[in-house]
Amino acid sequence: MNEQGSQRRVVIVGGGFAGLFAARVLRRAPVRVTLIDRRPHHLFQPLLYQCSTGILSEGKIAVPLRDLLRKHKNADFVLAEVTGIDTDGRRVLATRPLGDQLEFGYDYLIVAAGVQQSYFGHDEFAQWAPGMKTIEHALVIRRRVFGAFEMADTAVDPAERSRWLTFALVGAGPTGVELAGQIREVATKTLRAEYRHIKPEDARVLLFDGGDAPLAPFGPELSAKAARTLDKLGVEQHMHSIVTDIDATGLSVRAQDGTVTRHEAGTVLWTAGVAAPPVAAAIAAATGAKQDRAGRIMVGDDCTIPDHPEIFVTGDVMSLNKLPGVCEVAMQAGIYAGERIKHEVAGKMPAKPFRYRDLGSAAYLSRGRAVVSVGRVHLSGFLAWVVWLFIHISFLTGLRNRLGALVSWWPAFVRDVRRERTYTTEQVGLVRSTYDVLPPSTADTAPSATGTGPSGRAG
Numbered sequence: 001m002n003e004q005g006s007q008r009r010v011v012i013v014g015g016g017f018a019g020l021f022a023a024r025v026l027r028r029a030p031v032r033v034t035l036i037d038r039r040p041h042h043l044f045q046p047l048l049y050q051c052s053t054g055i056l057s058e059g060k061i062a063v064p065l066r067d068l069l070r071k072h073k074n075a076d077f078v079l080a081e082v083t084g085i086d087t088d089g090r091r092v093l094a095t096r097p098l099g100d101q102l103e104f105g106y107d108y109l110i111v112a113a114g115v116q117q118s119y120f121g122h123d124e125f126a127q128w129a130p131g132m133k134t135i136e137h138a139l140v141i142r143r144r145v146f147g148a149f150e151m152a153d154t155a156v157d158p159a160e161r162s163r164w165l166t167f168a169l170v171g172a173g174p175t176g177v178e179l180a181g182q183i184r185e186v187a188t189k190t191l192r193a194e195y196r197h198i199k200p201e202d203a204r205v206l207l208f209d210g211g212d213a214p215l216a217p218f219g220p221e222l223s224a225k226a227a228r229t230l231d232k233l234g235v236e237q238h239m240h241s242i243v244t245d246i247d248a249t250g251l252s253v254r255a256q257d258g259t260v261t262r263h264e265a266g267t268v269l270w271t272a273g274v275a276a277p278p279v280a281a282a283i284a285a286a287t288g289a290k291q292d293r294a295g296r297i298m299v300g301d302d303c304t305i306p307d308h309p310e311i312f313v314t315g316d317v318m319s320l321n322k323l324p325g326v327c328e329v330a331m332q333a334g335i336y337a338g339e340r341i342k343h344e345v346a347g348k349m350p351a352k353p354f355r356y357r358d359l360g361s362a363a364y365l366s367r368g369r370a371v372v373s374v375g376r377v378h379l380s381g382f383l384a385w386v387v388w389l390f391i392h393i394s395f396l397t398g399l400r401n402r403l404g405a406l407v408s409w410w411p412a413f414v415r416d417v418r419r420e421r422t423y424t425t426e427q428v429g430l431v432r433s434t435y436d437v438l439p440p441s442t443a444d445t446a447p448s449a450t451g452t453g454p455s456g457r458a459g
């Protein structure tokens with residue numbers, strides 16, 4: 001593959017923001033681009049929480065990479081998982097979905113593999129507490145959140161009912177805060193009039209974090225405002241709390257004074273911590289690159305690995321000047337890598353070092369309330385929410401998805417209607433209940449199982 005012709009070969013690992021924006025820059029360059037991703041779609045992760053809470057369908061936040069690249073005459077898409085590289089032979093090694101090996105020669109390599117959920121050394125928590133990084137996660141969370149209300153409705157034992165109506169979230173960063181607010185809105189608005197045996201608004205949402213306050217990276221002022229808004233929404237905030245154990249029926253949490261408290265919860269969601277994917281370690285081993293504590297690859301200010309000017313690392317998996325893992329960094333680094341390759345191929349002087357332009361950050365709290373931080377400008381409340389709306393519409397990939405999101409947001413924001421609440425209770429071809437708790441990674445591929453759900457009932 002890719003051995004013909006005189007054009008330089010650029011292999012891009014990952015079709016997220018960094019990889020896609022690099023491919024876009026190279027669209028008209030005299031190079032041959034191969035974009036490899038283990039998933040067939042480009043995902044807009046910032047709106048995953050809306051997919052999991054029934055506002056947006058998965059199709060509105062993900063676009064097939066083939067569709068996005070269809071007008072790139074110099075680009076090919078490959079569905080495969082990159083496992084390593086051979087720097088001497090300049091080959092990328094990958095595995096097809098059914099397991100056999102592929103190889104791709106490269107003259108330039110752009111590593112844009114993002115990050116994955118980290119359970120801080122407790123991977124066993126994953127089976128009880130799904131993370132929030134992929135479409136699979138969002139759909140598992142949708143099943144668990146809406147399924148929990150159904151389980152509560154038919155529970156005879158008041159303790160079991162109360163457990164199903166308790167949702168615990170670990171991590172009070174933007175994702176945890178957004179998800180916590182959404183679950184309270186689902187309970188108090190969307191489902192309010194739909195149940196006859198429970199009051200959905202009784203649902204408790206517990207938010208745990210080891211730090212001082214929610215949304216700490218937004219600074220003390222916005223963080224305090226976010227905490228007040230969460231209070232008003234009815235989210236119970238447990239700061240300075242370290243989760244020590246999670247199981248089928250709840251979690252244990254250690255407070256600052258060392259006391260460990262058990263909380264019964266039918267749904268536990270993990271929104272804390274990220275780590276580089278395994279391919280980062282393989283690339284670091286092959287190139288001698290250093291990795292930071294989260295496993296991200298450390299690069300120079302031209303986004304390349306020291307002594308490997310042909311290998312760029314961009315986006316979340318890149319470790320450079322403590323830049324945050326946000327879309328803007330990924331897009332700008334992807335564009336930079338693409339521009340630099342274009343420059344070199346054209347025989348021009350090397351481009352300037354990578355400089356990140358911080359365009360700020362935003363987090364959604366609830367309908368009509370958000371926080372936005374742009375340099376010294378700090379906004380909260382309705383104005384921030386309008387800015388949030390504008391930012392997300394502009395950054396969503398594809399016109400169809402932008403229009404689709406607007407059409408879905410209208411009933412959700414104006415009438416509390418969430419149209420995307422569909423979830424499966426059994427997988428096609430498998431006899432398995434929604435409420436069997438399985439690790440997200442195996443949830444959709446597990447063989448037939450008839451285990452009991454967290455309630456102890458047959459599923």
Ligand SMILES: Cc1cc2nc3c(=O)[nH]c(=O)nc-3n(C[C@H](O)[C@H](O)[C@H](O)COP(=O)(O)OP(=O)(O)OC[C@H]3O[C@@H](n4cnc5c(N)ncnc54)[C@H](O)[C@@H]3O)c2cc1C
Nearest residue numbers: 014016017018037038045046082114315316325326327330
């Ligand atoms: C729930 C959530 C909410 C967020 N909210 C915001 C927000 O509000 N604002 C903001 O700026 N940022 C937000 N972010 C962060 C933002 O989404 C990331 O910074 C951005 O997606 C990083 O882009 P990337 O291209 O580096 O990685 P990604 O977008 O993660 O893309 C990486 C790609 O690489 C592929 N890949 C990984 N390993 C391999 C392999 N071995 N072989 C082949 N392919 C591979 C993956 O399938 C994926 O498609 C959020 C993230 C999450 C999870």
